[in-house]
Amino acid sequence: MADVISAPFHAGTTPVERRNYLTEPKGLWSWLTTVDHKRIGIMYLISVMAFFLVGGIFALLIRLSLFDPSHVILGHKMLDAETYNKVFTMHGVIMVFLFIIPSIPAALGNFVLPMMLGAKDVAFPRLNLASFYIYWAGAALAMVAIVTGGVDTGWTFYTPYSTSTDTSVAWMAMGIFIAGFSSIFTGLNFIATIHKLRAPGMGWFDMPLFCWGMYATALMQVLATPVLAITLLLMTIERLFRIGIFDASLGGDPVLFQHFFWFYSHPAVYIMIVPGMAIVSEIIPVFSRKTIFGYRMIAFSSIGIALIGFLVWGHHMFVAGQSQTAVVVFSFLTFLVAIPSAIKVWNWLATMYHGSITLETPMLYAISFILLFTIGGLTGVFLGALSIDVHLTDTYFVVAHFHYVMMGGTVMGFLGGLHYWWPKITGRMYHERLGQIAAALVFIGFNATFFPQFIMGGQGMPRRYYNYLPQFQPMHAFSTVGSWIIGAGLFLTLGYLLASLRKPYDAPDNPWGGKTMEWQTQSPPLTENFEVQPVATHGPYDYFPVGTH
Amino acid sequence: MEWLRSLILPAQGSPYAAQVDTFYMFLVWLSVFFFLLIAGVAVYSVIRFRHKPGDVTPHWTHNNKLEFAWTVIPLAILMVIFVWGVKGYMEAAVPPGDAQEIRVTAKKWVWQFEYPDGTRAINELHVQVNKPVKFVMSSEDVIHDFFVVDMRVKHDILPDRYTEIWFNPTVVGKHHFECAEYCGRGHSDMGGTLYVDDDASYQKWLETGGVDASIPLDKLGSMLYESKGCSSCHTIDGSPSQGPSWKGVFGHPVQLSDGRTVIADENYIRESILVSGAKIVKGYDNIMPVFQGVLRQREVDGLVAYIKTLGNK
Numbered sequence: 065m066a067d068v069i070s071a072p073f074h075a076g077t078t079p080v081e082r083r084n085y086l087t088e089p090k091g092l093w094s095w096l097t098t099v100d101h102k103r104i105g106i107m108y109l110i111s112v113m114a115f116f117l118v119g120g121i122f123a124l125l126i127r128l129s130l131f132d133p134s135h136v137i138l139g140h141k142m143l144d145a146e147t148y149n150k151v152f153t154m155h156g157v158i159m160v161f162l163f164i165i166p167s168i169p170a171a172l173g174n175f176v177l178p179m180m181l182g183a184k185d186v187a188f189p190r191l192n193l194a195s196f197y198i199y200w201a202g203a204a205l206a207m208v209a210i211v212t213g214g215v216d217t218g219w220t221f222y223t224p225y226s227t228s229t230d231t232s233v234a235w236m237a238m239g240i241f242i243a244g245f246s247s248i249f250t251g252l253n254f255i256a257t258i259h260k261l262r263a264p265g266m267g268w269f270d271m272p273l274f275c276w277g278m279y280a281t282a283l284m285q286v287l288a289t290p291v292l293a294i295t296l297l298l299m300t301i302e303r304l305f306r307i308g309i310f311d312a313s314l315g316g317d318p319v320l321f322q323h324f325f326w327f328y329s330h331p332a333v334y335i336m337i338v339p340g341m342a343i344v345s346e347i348i349p350v351f352s353r354k355t356i357f358g359y360r361m362i363a364f365s366s367i368g369i370a371l372i373g374f375l376v377w378g379h380h381m382f383v384a385g386q387s388q389t390a391v392v393v394f395s396f397l398t399f400l401v402a403i404p405s406a407i408k409v410w411n412w413l414a415t416m417y418h419g420s421i422t423l424e425t426p427m428l429y430a431i432s433f434i435l436l437f438t439i440g441g442l443t444g445v446f447l448g449a450l451s452i453d454v455h456l457t458d459t460y461f462v463v464a465h466f467h468y469v470m471m472g473g474t475v476m477g478f479l480g481g482l483h484y485w486w487p488k489i490t491g492r493m494y495h496e497r498l499g500q501i502a503a504a505l506v507f508i509g510f511n512a513t514f515f516p517q518f519i520m521g522g523q524g525m526p527r528r529y530y531n532y533l534p535q536f537q538p539m540h541a542f543s544t545v546g547s548w549i550i551g552a553g554l555f556l557t558l559g560y561l562l563a564s565l566r567k568p569y570d571a572p573d574n575p576w577g578g579k580t581m582e583w584q585t586q587s588p589p590l591t592e593n594f595e596v597q598p599v600a601t602h603g604p605y606d607y608f609p610v611g612t613h
Numbered sequence: 614m615e616w617l618r619s620l621i622l623p624a625q626g627s628p629y630a631a632q633v634d635t636f637y638m639f640l641v642w643l644s645v646f647f648f649l650l651i652a653g654v655a656v657y658s659v660i661r662f663r664h665k666p667g668d669v670t671p672h673w674t675h676n677n678k679l680e681f682a683w684t685v686i687p688l689a690i691l692m693v694i695f696v697w698g699v700k701g702y703m704e705a706a707v708p709p710g711d712a713q714e715i716r717v718t719a720k721k722w723v724w725q726f727e728y729p730d731g732t733r734a735i736n737e738l739h740v741q742v743n744k745p746v747k748f749v750m751s752s753e754d755v756i757h758d759f760f761v762v763d764m765r766v767k768h769d770i771l772p773d774r775y776t777e778i779w780f781n782p783t784v785v786g787k788h789h790f791e792c793a794e795y796c797g798r799g800h801s802d803m804g805g806t807l808y809v810d811d812d813a814s815y816q817k818w819l820e821t822g823g824v825d826a827s828i829p830l831d832k833l834g835s836m837l838y839e840s841k842g843c844s845s846c847h848t849i850d851g852s853p854s855q856g857p858s859w860k861g862v863f864g865h866p867v868q869l870s871d872g873r874t875v876i877a878d879e880n881y882i883r884e885s886i887l888v889s890g891a892k893i894v895k896g897y898d899n900i901m902p903v904f905q906g907v908l909r910q911r912e913v914d915g916l917v918a919y920i921k922t923l924g925n926k
């Protein structure tokens with residue numbers, strides 16, 4: 065059997081002004097008190113984009129300061145050492161906890177997951193709204209930490225540095241502690257929604273792969289985040305009351321902190337990347353107009369990652385002072401967890417092969433994801449290999465590696481998803497050509513920024529260094545110029561996305577020819593998503609001629 | 614391929630570094646292969662299978678054999694890499710029995726090295742070529758990390774335990790070490806130079822204790838008064854302690870416990886420092902440690918000169 069492209073591309077019902085979730089009910093108060101998953105998703109979207117901007121400005125400052133070892137740019141001294149340390153800490157904390165973790169699940173996922181399942185809303189709409197306000201409560205405390213002097217521990221908060229520095233660590237830790245609950249609530253909500261609210265006829269293996277990815281992510285959010293919360297709480301107690309838990313001078317164990325921290329933060333890496341993979345698994349078949357290859361393998365690999373991902377935290381601590389046996393076991397498990405990720409890449413390639421491919425902006429981001437994530441994954445093999453990790457750990461190689469995974473992976477997935485669902489979310493089409501140009505800029509700028517960092521790291525440039533040896537200057541300068549190119553691409557994106565909102569509704573219901581349920585309703589959708597309860601009559605990636613299935 | 618290695622990796626200071634690099638380059642080429650394979654298929658698909666009106670795409674849902682192959686082959690390659698990595702790691706973990714031992718103490722933001730003979734040095738490390746050397750490390754405050762780039766070794770330094778690394782330096786000359794675990798404001802300045810010396814210059818360095826020969830003797834003596842612990846038993850202001858004060862000793866008569874009286878000249882002072890039990894000062898116990906073999910010639914000279922300056926006060 066073959067898949068035939070049924071509808072001509074970009075076609076749909078001619079959009080007209082229809083009642084939809086954006087316009088009714090009206091008024092700011094109706095937004096702030098809404099329990100509609102779509103509106104909460106949009107409020108989350110605006111919030112995470114704002115923090116992406118703040119975190120991004122910190123990133124540009126870091127790069128600017130490293131442009132030259134003298135830290136002088138155009139006659140201006142950029143940052144002093146203490147400010148530099150605070151800036152990279154705030155960059156990390158904001159990007160990880162306030163942008164990337166909520167970006168795909170809480171913003172985009174909130175919007176599309178119920179629609180993909182054919183549901184009216186998530187299982188617990190009020191819990192969903194609570195999650196949003198808790199997120200902001202956490203973010204507010206983090207802001208307090210920033211204005212009361214900032215934090216200079218790095219996003220990892222290693223003790224005893226974090227319990228002895230006189231910066232605003234307690235405020236920041238409490239901010240993250242609270243924000244963690246919003247993540248747990250989102251996870252709980254998604255698990256319940258996926259179990260209970262699938263449309264009639266939609267079995268587990270008829271769900272879009274995005275839902276599988278969200279399910280795996282939610283499991284990790286619910287199981288891992290409490291450990292982070294406890295860890296930060298213990299650290300704060302130690303800091304405030306001098307009770308010895310992690311601080312050796314009080315009788316604690318500093319390595320214990322690292323075990324606790326990474327027990328959360330390794331799964332957190334997957335909390336960040338699995339949603340990106342989930343989006344790519346949607347975009348690739350749609351823009352290849354071909355059914356996904358290896359559906360079950362992709363679904364199971366998400367779950368596999370979620371489970372094995374809990375057993376590899378020690379790979380962040382190969383030189384930190386754990387037993388040699390533990391080191392060897394963690395290295396072994398780390399190589400195992402690489403396999404499910406590799407499987408997904410092969411499946412995406414097999415889906416594109418013999419497809420009917422178009423290169424709109426979402427597809428460009430999905431392909432960027434595949435290429436950059438491949439580099440991130442392959443360099444992860446270097447870091448899993450013990451004798452090489454001893455040389456590379458705590459250098460720029462690690463910085464480059466996790467940016468290839470977190471930005472090259474998750475952020476590319478997020479941007480791909482944002483463009484893919486933009487017509488559904490806003491009812492408007494963005495400027496396609498500008499979208500492609502911006503995607504190209506981000507791709508080029510990203511590689512210019514981070515590829516040289518692999519080489520610097522291999523040559524022994526440690527991370528979190530304010531001053532550096534003059535031999536690294538050319539590569540640091542190159543990297544800084546790359547960051548400007550990323551910045552240009554992202555500001556361009558912000559510009560044309562905002563510009564599209566000024567237009568009247570012009571998006572068709574199904575601009576890309578997708579087969580998942582969110583495309584069966586109007587753009588933008590009704591408050592109750594569907595006029596009648598949809599029923600699953602075909603798989604999420606079945607590109608058959610209409611009516612033959 | 615040496616040109617590529619020397620482009621992307623630092624100089625090699627030990628046979629172990631060369632082994633790590635061989636492994637590293639293997640992974641580089643392996644990664645290049647897989648990247649080209651993946652990017653190749655993606656780019657080929659984009660070009661060859663670009664959308665045309667009327668396209669029909671095959672309905673391939675899965676292929677068990679293919680999926681088995683692309684699971685098992687990467688797994689096998691990864692297992693080879695795992696074993697190779699463990700082999701290297703184990704070698705770096707166990708120092709040879711005859712390794713020289715150097716104590717490393719890290720604190721914000723200086724390195725202190727202590728040699729078996731008591732020689733101490735700050736931010737400057739001398740080792741003898743072709744002699745394996747082991748570092749026993751601890752921290753006085755937060756976590757630091759001793760990273761010797763050209764030896765491809767590093768390990769965190771903790772406040773509550775000793776950690777170890779070792780290497781066998783085979784390349785004479787200057788190398789660099791640095792702190793690789795974030796430790797605050799001075800983190801990026803917490804580096805220093807590792808000198809791998811040939812046998813002769815290493816001996817010479819040990820004799821001078823790494824102390825600058827241009828420091829005047831009496832100045833050196835006053836430094837050693839603190840650093841060698843003399844100050845815990847001797848004062849310099851005349852007040853008594855566990856031992857007699859050094860004030861007004863030199864050039865004056867000293868009553869000994871056996872009833873004799875001697876004039877405290879250079880030879881008496883020198884003897885009192887090296888083997889203090891030979892002549893015991895009246896009213897004191899024979900508790901002073903023997904410094905013979907601990908202090909270097911120039912250090913003894915320095916202490917004598919220092920005590921001399923206190924003589925007339």
Ligand SMILES: [Cu+2]
Nearest residue numbers: 330333377380
């Ligand atoms: Cu990890």
Ligand SMILES: [Cu+2]
Nearest residue numbers: 792794796800
């Ligand atoms: Cu440091």
